[in-house]
Amino acid sequence: MGKTFRAALIASALLASLVIASSAWAWGGRSHTLYASPWGGQGMCTRSWPCSLPNAVSNAASGDTVIALPGLYHGGVVLSKAIDLRGEDAVIDAATSATGNGVQITGPGGSGSTVEGFTIKDAEFEGILVGTAPVAPTTTDGTAATSGEPVSDVRIAGNVLTHNGTGFGTDAGQCFSTPNAPGDCGETIHLVAVTDSVVQRNVVLDNVGGILLTDEFGPTSGNVIRDNRTIDNSDDCGITLAGHATAVNPTTDQPTGAAGVFDNRVIDNVSIGNGIAGQGAGILLGGGAPFAGVYDNVIRGNAAIGNGLAGITLHQHFAGDLNGNVIERNFLSNDNLDSDFDFAAAQATQTTGILVAGGLPPGPGPYPPPPAPITGTVIRGNRLVHVAVGIWTLGVDPATTVIARNRFGPGVTTPISTN
Numbered sequence: 508m509g510k511t512f513r514a515a516l517i518a519s520a521l522l523a524s525l526v527i528a529s530s531a532w533a534w535g536g537r538s539h540t541l542y543a544s545p546w547g548g549q550g551m552c553t554r555s556w557p558c559s560l561p562n563a564v565s566n567a568a569s570g571d572t573v574i575a576l577p578g579l580y581h582g583g584v585v586l587s588k589a590i591d592l593r594g595e596d597a598v599i600d601a602a603t604s605a606t607g608n609g610v611q612i613t614g615p616g617g618s619g620s621t622v623e624g625f626t627i628k629d630a631e632f633e634g635i636l637v638g639t640a641p642v643a644p645t646t647t648d649g650t651a652a653t654s655g656e657p658v659s660d661v662r663i664a665g666n667v668l669t670h671n672g673t674g675f676g677t678d679a680g681q682c683f684s685t686p687n688a689p690g691d692c693g694e695t696i697h698l699v700a701v702t703d704s705v706v707q708r709n710v711v712l713d714n715v716g717g718i719l720l721t722d723e724f725g726p727t728s729g730n731v732i733r734d735n736r737t738i739d740n741s742d743d744c745g746i747t748l749a750g751h752a753t754a755v756n757p758t759t760d761q762p763t764g765a766a767g768v769f770d771n772r773v774i775d776n777v778s779i780g781n782g783i784a785g786q787g788a789g790i791l792l793g794g795g796a797p798f799a800g801v802y803d804n805v806i807r808g809n810a811a812i813g814n815g816l817a818g819i820t821l822h823q824h825f826a827g828d829l830n831g832n833v834i835e836r837n838f839l840s841n842d843n844l845d846s847d848f849d850f851a852a853a854q855a856t857q858t859t860g861i862l863v864a865g866g867l868p869p870g871p872g873p874y875p876p877p878p879a880p881i882t883g884t885v886i887r888g889n890r891l892v893h894v895a896v897g898i899w900t901l902g903v904d905p906a907t908t909v910i911a912r913n914r915f916g917p918g919v920t921t922p923i924s925t926n
Contacts, residue, residue, distance in 0.1 A: 538570040545578035586612045589619035601630035607644045611636040614656035621662040632692045634668035638699030641723045642681045642688045649683030655724035661704040671695045672715030691716045691743045700725035710736045716743030722752045722766045732773045742785040745778030748792045750799030755828045767800035775808045782815030789814040793822040797875040800828040810838040817862035818842035826876040831883040841893045853926040857895035865902030880904040892916035901926040
């Protein structure tokens with residue numbers, strides 16, 4: 508066999524192996540790791556020859572890992588398949604993102620994705636959006652989106668998000684004012700109809716708002732919001748659990764499970780200096796629509812300090828289900844700096860650690876049916892200092908509300924105020 512013929516055979520074998528490997532990649536073989544860099548283009552998406560971030564995400568199969576190498580990436584990323592997206596000192600400048608978001612995970616294909624290790628800044632709307640935006644980015648009238656797909660089993664961990672929600676104060680997309688849309692540009696990390704997911708160890712600093720869980724297209728439940736730092740998000744809350752969809756049967760007053768924000772755990776977070784320019788709590792649970800449901804959630808082990816509303820706030824204005832929430836072992840200090848004027852029956856004008864209140868808002872109305880008393884709230888084992896009022900309640904059912912073993916330290920003149 509001549510040398511030329513042997514070389515041709517070897518070349519053919521190598522080419523065949525490349526084709527086989529490529530086919531395995533394309534047709535669901537073992538998972539691969541792809542690499543992107545800010546200067547990458549149509550490269551091989553390897554560490555030594557990285558491609559662009561959009562190309563890496565496009566070329567990745569479900570179950571693959573995409574690693575963004577150090578540097579500044581412009582635009583946004585959409586994950587519509589289960590990708591483990593990781594940053595190595597990678598910064599996403601989302602000012603020019605076509606969706607208005609830094610990273611968006613769409614369902615159902617994006618279920619199972621991870622976003623970890625990025626700095627994300629300057630998004631018009633959310634820094635990270637999991638699910639479908641409740642308002643289409645291109646609208647300017649606040650018209651709600653008519654459909655969206657639920658997402659599950661997502662992990663958002665170890666990211667730094669700053670200066671997002673830059674469209675605040677405009678009528679663009681989700682930045683349009685209430686009641687049609689949140690009016691806060693979706694806050695910074697937004698879970699919309701998301702289940703069984705984890706948001707952990709993120710720093711959410713100097714944005715319009717912090718972390719938001721809503722239910723426009725299905726239930727948001729079974730999620731863990733843990734070990735995050737939400738700091739100086741000036742116009743809204745640090746962490747919000749908000750019911751925006753009909754989750755309760757108006758005839759039976761029972762939750763349907765078709766929507767609602769329930770069975771979530773908000774644990775060991777730190778929420779400081781949020782909502783000072785607007786009216787935002789450290790952690791807020793609220794029903795934002797008639798027959799909404801925000802129930803059976805656990806708020807445990809968090810610290811809330813120096814926020815515009817009470818450190819932990821529960822607001823119920825309309826008929827619905829905000830029952831069975833547990834608030835325990837939290838540390839609250841110097842909150843409700845802006846006072847809470849959200850209820851016609853009474854206002855919380857002094858600094859307050861925990862506020863649980865149900866009743867119609869102020870103003871002439873007309874309003875939908877008023878809420879029944881809030882039932883089954885547990886407020887237990889919390890530490891409250893440097894607030895005039897420790898725990899402030901309005902419109903709660905005393906027979907089923909548990910207030911026990913809380914500790915009131917310096918500065919607390921009224922441990923419990925029942926209105």
